[in-house]
Amino acid sequence: xxxxxxxxxxxxxxxxxxxxxxxxxxxxxxxxxxxxxxxxxxxxxxxxxxxxxxxxxxxxxxxxxxxxxxxxxxxxxxxxxxxxxxxxxxxxxxxxxxxxxxxxxxxxxxxxxxxxxxxxxxxxxxxxxxxxxxxxxxxxxxxxxxxxxxxxxx
Amino acid sequence: xxxxxxxxxxxxxxxxxxxxxxxxxxxxxxxxxxxxxxxxxxxxxxxxxxxxxxxxxxxxxxxxxxxxxxxxxxxxxxxxxxxxxxxxxxxxxxxxxxxxxxxxxxxxxxxxxxxxxxxxxxxxxxxxxxxxxxxxxxxxxxxxxxxxxxxxxx
DNA sequence: AAGAACAAGTTGCATCTGCAACGAACTGGA
DNA sequence: TCCAGTTCGTTGCAGATGCAACTTGTTCTT
Numbered sequence: 001x002x003x004x005x006x007x008x009x010x011x012x013x014x015x016x017x018x019x020x021x022x023x024x025x026x027x028x029x030x031x032x033x034x035x036x037x038x039x040x041x042x043x044x045x046x047x048x049x050x051x052x053x054x055x056x057x058x059x060x061x062x063x064x065x066x067x068x069x070x071x072x073x074x075x076x077x078x079x080x081x082x083x084x085x086x087x088x089x090x091x092x093x094x095x096x097x098x099x100x101x102x103x104x105x106x107x108x109x110x111x112x113x114x115x116x117x118x119x120x121x122x123x124x125x126x127x128x129x130x131x132x133x134x135x136x137x138x139x140x141x142x143x144x145x146x147x148x149x150x151x152x153x154x
Numbered sequence: 155x156x157x158x159x160x161x162x163x164x165x166x167x168x169x170x171x172x173x174x175x176x177x178x179x180x181x182x183x184x185x186x187x188x189x190x191x192x193x194x195x196x197x198x199x200x201x202x203x204x205x206x207x208x209x210x211x212x213x214x215x216x217x218x219x220x221x222x223x224x225x226x227x228x229x230x231x232x233x234x235x236x237x238x239x240x241x242x243x244x245x246x247x248x249x250x251x252x253x254x255x256x257x258x259x260x261x262x263x264x265x266x267x268x269x270x271x272x273x274x275x276x277x278x279x280x281x282x283x284x285x286x287x288x289x290x291x292x293x294x295x296x297x298x299x300x301x302x303x304x305x306x307x308x
Numbered sequence: 309a310a311g312a313a314c315a316a317g318t319t320g321c322a323t324c325t326g327c328a329a330c331g332a333a334c335t336g337g338a
Numbered sequence: 339t340c341c342a343g344t345t346c347g348t349t350g351c352a353g354a355t356g357c358a359a360c361t362t363g364t365t366c367t368t
Contacts, residue, residue, distance in 0.1 A: 005267025010202040010219065012290070013270060014277045015179040020220065021293040022172035024300040029169050040324075048164040059346060065164065066174065070326070073348060095333045095346040113159025116167060123168045126299040131292060136166070138281060138289045139175040145280040146178040194354070213316060224356070227317055249316040249363045315364070325354075334345075 032115045042067060046075040051109035055100035084108055179277060186269045196221060200229040205263035209254035238262055
């Protein structure tokens with residue numbers, strides 16, 4: 001039986017390869033914050049966005065980073081609990097809250113952001129500057145071509 | 155304060171970009187098996203390996219696909235439960251079991267493998283043949299450069 | 309040939325996640 | 339103004355996962 005599926009090889013399947021690379025690199029960096037603080041990947045990402053862009057609402061974080069709102073909500077709660085983030089009422093919408101890093105939160109972000117930058121440089125060095133840029137461009141094209149379904153991420 | 159972390163932007167962070175692309179594409183294909191059968195990504199991958207390579211032990215699946223043994227164990231249990239996979243004692247090691255798809259399992263793999271192939275072609279079409287190949291090569295280089303830590307994946 | 313070290317799989321537990329449902333607040337049209 | 343329809347954010351719940359501990363069987367060392 002000449003089945004079309006006979007031609008299928010998981011090792012050549014793009015979603016699989018992407019996951020492999022994503023997991024390998026994420027894990028590599030995860031070691032940096034996991035051992036030091038007990039962060040979740042989501043928590044780290046929320047912090048990274050607030051660190052980079054300053055105060056914003058949970059909704060903004062969702063929109064920018066394509067993280068599901070449930071995850072953001074829980075990450076925010078955890079970061080607040082840890083004293084790294086604080087909430088303030090939004091001036092324009094009483095449902096929303098303006099989120100921002102506390103002094104301690106900014107300090108942690110400064111440290112982890114530095115580590116992240118170094119880690120990223122290491123990865124790019126593996127590929128070479130030119131190929132690294134190519135990869136970034138290809139990934140963006142792919143992610144954009146497959147619009148985030150209902151949910152978003154992970 | 156000129157902090158090194160100020161230069162950090164999550165949107166340019168390779169692990170982040172890889173995750174975005176991986177999630178978007180995985181989700182896209184997940185719709186195919188999720189709605190039809192209730193598969194987990196891991197279950198689908200285990201099945202894909204058995205479908206492609208025939209009978210092997212859980213350990214082999216771990217080695218080939220870099221999936222953690224716990225996940226494989228549970229996926230195998232679920233697939234067996236669903237009647238898609240069967241176990242047979244290994245001739246050479248009484249701890250291990252030879253896993254293989256049942257007739258029904260092969261039928262399901264034939265269907266999903268076909269869908270996967272079609273989905274992959276769609277993705278590659280977005281990038282163009284040449285860039286798709288480039289991407290595959292870059293991803294392999296990256297994954298190889300960052301050896302899977304203790305665990306493995308997801 | 310016996311015991312220590314090691315490998316294959318499974319399981320308990322704590323955590324993370326997705327989805328759907330929810331309360332509260334906002335918005336637009338009649 | 340008032341009500342239907344949306345949106346922000348949180349929570350309940352069921353399922354998936356990682357890690358460590360464990361059972362059983364194998365291999366290595368001496």
